[in-house]
Amino acid sequence: MSSSSLNQQFSTLYQQHHTWIYHWLYKKLGSSADAADLAQDTFVRILARQQQLELQQPRAYLVNVAKGLMVNWLQRKEIERAYLEVLAQQPEREHPSPERQILIIETLTQIVELLAELPDTVRLTFLYAQLEQLKYQDIADRLGISVSTVKRNIQRAYMHCLDLMLAAEDI
Numbered sequence: 001m002s003s004s005s006l007n008q009q010f011s012t013l014y015q016q017h018h019t020w021i022y023h024w025l026y027k028k029l030g031s032s033a034d035a036a037d038l039a040q041d042t043f044v045r046i047l048a049r050q051q052q053l054e055l056q057q058p059r060a061y062l063v064n065v066a067k068g069l070m071v072n073w074l075q076r077k078e079i080e081r082a083y084l085e086v087l088a089q090q091p092e093r094e095h096p097s098p099e100r101q102i103l104i105i106e107t108l109t110q111i112v113e114l115l116a117e118l119p120d121t122v123r124l125t126f127l128y129a130q131l132e133q134l135k136y137q138d139i140a141d142r143l144g145i146s147v148s149t150v151k152r153n154i155q156r157a158y159m160h161c162l163d164l165m166l167a168a169e170d171i
Contacts, residue, residue, distance in 0.1 A: 006050060006051075009054070010043075010046065010047055013043075013046070013055070013058055013062075014043055016058070017058055017059060017062055018039060018043065020059060020062075021039050021042055021059075021062045021063070021066055022035050022036060022039040023035075024062075024063065024066070025038050025039055025066060025070070028070065029070070034073075038066060038069055038070055038073060039066070041069050042062060042065050042066045042069060045065055045069065046062075046065060075109070075112065075113075076105070076109050079105060079108050079109050079112060080105050083101075083104065083105055083108060087101070114160070114161060114164055115127070115157075117160065118156070118157055118160055121143060121145065121153060122153040122156050122157055123157070124143060125139055125143065125145075125149075125150055125153035125154055125157070126153065126154055126157035126158075128142065128143075129150075129154055136150045136151065
């Protein structure tokens, strides 16, 4: 299919459904600005896919795309809120610049997404070791697993992180 045909399909989808998805998002979020941003992001995501848009149920498709973006957006907002809470407890002279804060929040969001790909026990094992600096035996006791499983889980988490880092370098 030609790019002009894809552009026409996208344009039609946008014209017919942008206002509707905006209102759907507004009902969910209660914020006009956030709804407008996510409505726009929904169409940007669809446009970036560069695929044929002969949809039987365009609103269901838009809701599916918008829900995914909204979940990511809400997770990012939660990470940002938690980071700013911790930052507020620090002396102001130790606060990073606003630009650096944005980079930190983006990095934290990527880490959360990366760890979300791991099974719960592996993720918890890794977080207990890294964030709470628990000893392997303490982690094993807390999770009801063996110390050797703790070691395997931590190795698995490290390998997962390494694989994703190496894959990102190939891009």
